[in-house]
Amino acid sequence: MSTDLFTQLAEYGEYHRETQDSIPPSDATQGAVTLIPIPPPARYGVRRLGAVLIAAMLIILVISIPALLRAPEVEDPADSVADTTPIELPDSTATTVALIESPDGDGYTTVHTLDDGSLIALVQMNVWRSEDGETWEEWYTQDHEIDLLSVASDGAVLAVRSPNDPIETPDSGSMVNGTSEVHRYDPATETWTVIDLPRPDAPSLAPQPEDADECELYGFQSWVEGIAIVVGEQIVILGDHRVVADGICDKDFQFLWTSADGLEWNLVPDIGINGFLHGIIWTEHGYVGYGSSVPSYVGPPTPEPQVWTASDLTSWSEPTIDLTALPAGGIVNPWPRIETTVGGLTLTYDVERYRPGLDASMTDLAGLQHWVIDAGWTEGDADELGEVLEGMGVDFPLDEAEIQELTGGLDLREPFGTLTLTSSDGTNWATIYTPA
DSSP: OOHHHHHHHHHHHHHHHHTOOOOOGGGOOOSSSEEEEOOOOOOOSOSSHHHHHHTHHHHHHHHHOGGGTOOOOOOOGGGOSOOOOOOOOOSSOEEEEEEEEOTTSSSEEEEEEETTSOEEEEETTEEEEESSSSSEEEEEOOTTOEEEEEEOTTSOEEEEEOOOSEEEOOSTTOEEEOOOEEEEEETTTTEEEEEEOOOOOOOOOOOBOTTOTTOSOOBOEEEEEEEEEEESSSEEEEEEEEEEETTEEEEEEEEEEEESSSSSOEEEOOOOOSSEEEEEEEETTEEEEEEESSOTTOOSSOOOOEEEEESSSSOOBOOOOOOTTSOTTOEEOSSOEEEEETTEEEEEEEEEEEOTTOSTTOOSHHHHHHHHHHTTOOHHHHHTHHHHHHHHTOOSSOOHHHHHHHHHHHOOEEEEEEEEEEESSSSSEEEEEEEO
16 A cells, blocks of 8 residues: 555545534534533445545545544654643533534534533534633644543543554554543643553454455554543543454454543453444443444444443443334434433434435436435536446446445435433333334
8 A cells, every 4th residue: 555545545534534424403402401412423425426436445445444544743742732821711520511503613513511601612623612602712732633522520621632643554554553642631730631541452463465355455454542432430431443454354342441530541451242332421320331233433224223331331231122113224323312311311313214216116317317406416416427327337227236336325315203212220221213
């Protein structure tokens, strides 16, 4: 894999990470609850199928191994703290997590509201701050590499940075990324401290041969990043360790970092569940994890949601959830809207379906063009479909394999309803499906 390709991946990766779908304002709710809006994953279909064909290899790499996205110059942690003017933050802890319009006007973002009303927000992977909710400043910058933001029980701000710079290249075609960091702001001293988190051990495996036909990547790839953070009895960061090696095209090993104060961190190397966590919630009964049978970065079709509970973060159990009410063809968005109250926990998932009509009844190109225009495409985009289909070897009438290929590639969906999971203890769950 050439240096030129790494450069291209770096540019594409930066664009991909900075242009994630934002959360619509309708996702915000009012009432005596703590709303934790979780950003939806990037949509893996593209608006013009031609772009999929032209950049197929590139997109597979971007989705498969984030370690290959960007390779900026290695930064000394001691030099990584932004030179900012100290700003006094309140001594109290964050009490709510809410949704507001992004300070830069680019959609909506999750913010933490402190007791005195001051706000901090993660916008385009840097930390912004506001005293009044209207005037914002880019308060703490880390080259658009801050992935997570939270506030500890002592009022310290915690920003999790997962560097994209390689720290080791064992051999040609291999890469190991930098260890994730916690950037902790102490409001008492108005200073930032950078803490290197312990890195999980890499499997003792040989590199993937370059001529492995079944895999897009070769060599040894070891990518570690924090994907979720929760403040409860302990501070917990959920981590993904994605590996490519001989016989492994892309496998995710999940783990936890835990801390009592945000300064000293321990590693829980194995979660030990049948599935993959996408996020963790703290409740009065302990920790509740939500996820599915595939990692959070895997695109559609999305499998059914799963939940797990734990009190000690080392032994997780999976309650039974009745999902028989979920209709056939329903695609569950893996990022629920989360409401916690004194009496329980509610997870609300948006459910979509692929837009009907792309089937054997579509007998010609004109019909397909009309169908995508009706779904919101421009006529210019639709005009390119003929050339795209020719390049794919797809022609009319469509057979079942061609229908499936076009359905996934076009990825045109519509609302199908909501799936609501409710529990008072994290163990027993009631399920309600509400059609759109």
